[in-house]
Amino acid sequence: MSTATPHRPxxxxxxxxxxxxxxxxxxxxxxxxxxxxxxxxxxxxxIKVGTDGYAPFQVTFGRLFFGTAVLAxxxxxxxxRLPRGARTWMHLAVAALLLNAAPFSLFAYAEQTIPSTxxxxxxxxxxxxxxxLSMVALSSDRxxxxxxxxxxxxxLGVLTVLGVWQGFSGLDYGGTAMAxxxxxxxPIGWIYLRRTLAxxxxxxxxxxxxxxxxxxxxxxxxxxLFTTLPTSFPVVPLLAVVALGALGTGVALLLQYGLVAxxxxxxxxxxxxxxxxIATAAGVAVLGESLSWNTPVGAVVVLAxxxxxxxxxxxxxSAPQS
Numbered sequence: 001m002s003t004a005t006p007h008r009p010x011x012x013x014x015x016x017x018x019x020x021x022x023x024x025x026x027x028x029x030x031x032x033x034x035x036x037x038x039x040x041x042x043x044x045x046x047i048k049v050g051t052d053g054y055a056p057f058q059v060t061f062g063r064l065f066f067g068t069a070v071l072a073x074x075x076x077x078x079x080x081r082l083p084r085g086a087r088t089w090m091h092l093a094v095a096a097l098l099l100n101a102a103p104f105s106l107f108a109y110a111e112q113t114i115p116s117t118x119x120x121x122x123x124x125x126x127x128x129x130x131x132x133l134s135m136v137a138l139s140s141d142r143x144x145x146x147x148x149x150x151x152x153x154x155x156l157g158v159l160t161v162l163g164v165w166q167g168f169s170g171l172d173y174g175g176t177a178m179a180x181x182x183x184x185x186x187p188i189g190w191i192y193l194r195r196t197l198a199x200x201x202x203x204x205x206x207x208x209x210x211x212x213x214x215x216x217x218x219x220x221x222x223x224x225l226f227t228t229l230p231t232s233f234p235v236v237p238l239l240a241v242v243a244l245g246a247l248g249t250g251v252a253l254l255l256q257y258g259l260v261a262x263x264x265x266x267x268x269x270x271x272x273x274x275x276x277x278i279a280t281a282a283g284v285a286v287l288g289e290s291l292s293w294n295t296p297v298g299a300v301v302v303l304a305x306x307x308x309x310x311x312x313x314x315x316x317x318s319a320p321q322s
Contacts, residue, residue, distance in 0.1 A: 029262050036255040037271050041278020043248040044116035044123075045286065046240045047108055053237025055227040056108035061219040062241035063104055063249055068216050070250025071209035080206040089214070091196040092207070096215035098189030105219075106182035113172035114179065120276035122179035124158040127151050127272055130187030154273040154305030160298030204257045212249070273302045 025032075050059040083089065111119055128151055197207060259268040277298070 025258065025262065029259060032255050032259060033263075033268075033271060036252055036259065037274040037278055039247050039252045039255075040271065041120075041275045042282050043244060043252075044107075044111070044119050044275075044279050045282050046244040046248060047119075048111050048116045049240035050237050050244060051108055051112055053234035054230060054241065055223075056112065057105060057219065057223040057227050058230065059108045059241055059244070060101070060104040061216070061223045062238075063245040064100060064212055064216040064219055066242050066245025067249025067253070068209065068212040070246050071205065071212055071253065074250075074254060075205055075209050078203075078205065080203050080209075082206060083200055083202045083210055088197065088200055089210075091192075092211050092214050093218070095189055095193045095197065096211045096218060098185050098192060100212060100215035101218045101222075103182035103185040103189075104215075106178045106185070110175040110179040110182065113175035117276065117279055118176065119179045120279045121158055121164070122176065122183050124155060124183075124272055124276055125180065126183045126186045127269055128155060129184050130190065133187050133191060150305050152305070154270070154302055157298045157301030157305055158273055158276045160294050160301055163294045204261075205254075208253055208257065212253075270305075273305060277302060 047059065050062070054062070083092065107119055107123075110122075131148065131151060193207075200207065202210075256268065256271075259271075
């Protein structure tokens with residue numbers, strides 16, 4: 001499941017244009033984009049399976065624990081240093097709450113009463129929340145009409161994929177509200193992160209790894225207050241939690257930051273719209289759900305919105321001086 005894609009990398013240290021800085025990754029960004037879409041698309045299914053055997057806070061704690069483990073290994077391999085200073089770690093604690101602990105827990109609680117497909121719809125609203133908030137909080141980040149149109153078309157595609165005109169009778173409104181609140185947490189967290197941790201001198205990996213570590217500590221304190229130790233450990237839900245943490249959080253974040261650095265945040269954040277498409281396909285393949293006409297049609301609309309969002313207005317050529 002997604003964490004909202006940042007509008008720009010947390011830190012962007014200046015580098016000289018050497019051969020190593022311009023070298024292309026071994027795997028094309030389109031392949032990594034597709035893998036990230038698959039991982040986050042299956043995350044809602046993994047959450048649903050995890051909560052079948054464990055309490056929502058336990059699922060979130062497991063997700064953060066295994067996700068932190070993956071990033072810790074990556075940090076050791078790259079020999080990244082941890083952030084320094086009490087003030088930086090205080091900001092990381094707030095960011096961890098907004099970007100990890102709160103939304104992950106809210107989605108886990110929400111999926112106890114609502115379908116994972118509806119959670120996917122709510123997750124797709126994050127870029128829309130983010131655009132609205134950035135207009136207020138980030139004066140330097142003004143969206144163009146084309147970007148607004150692209151995001152709107154993409155969101156309509158998500159609604160088409162899931163056939164919202166058929167209604168959501170029998171759904172729990174509290175669960176839906178929690179899922180929407182979880183999606184709102186992401187852009188708030190990214191705006192906070194940009195305002196407070198943009199110039200720490202640390203890499204994105206170090207910031208994110210430290211952030212997940214703090215979120216794990218937060219859940220380690222909260223979980224015992226609201227849950228009891230499980231009397232049994234069902235294997236399938238446990239494997240779902242491990243996969244949700246190691247793949248859906250750890251590996252996914254590594255892929256996400258690599259994409260943001262290479263192709264930019266606008267294109268990278270379009271993965272949000274592919275998540276419900278993948279989630280629907282997973283439901284058909286894994287759960288045997290029927291496939292109606294609106295799914296492929298909606299997928300085309302999502303792709304059209306993605307393409308529209310990636311376009312940029314042409315720069316006006318300056319008139320030749322006489």
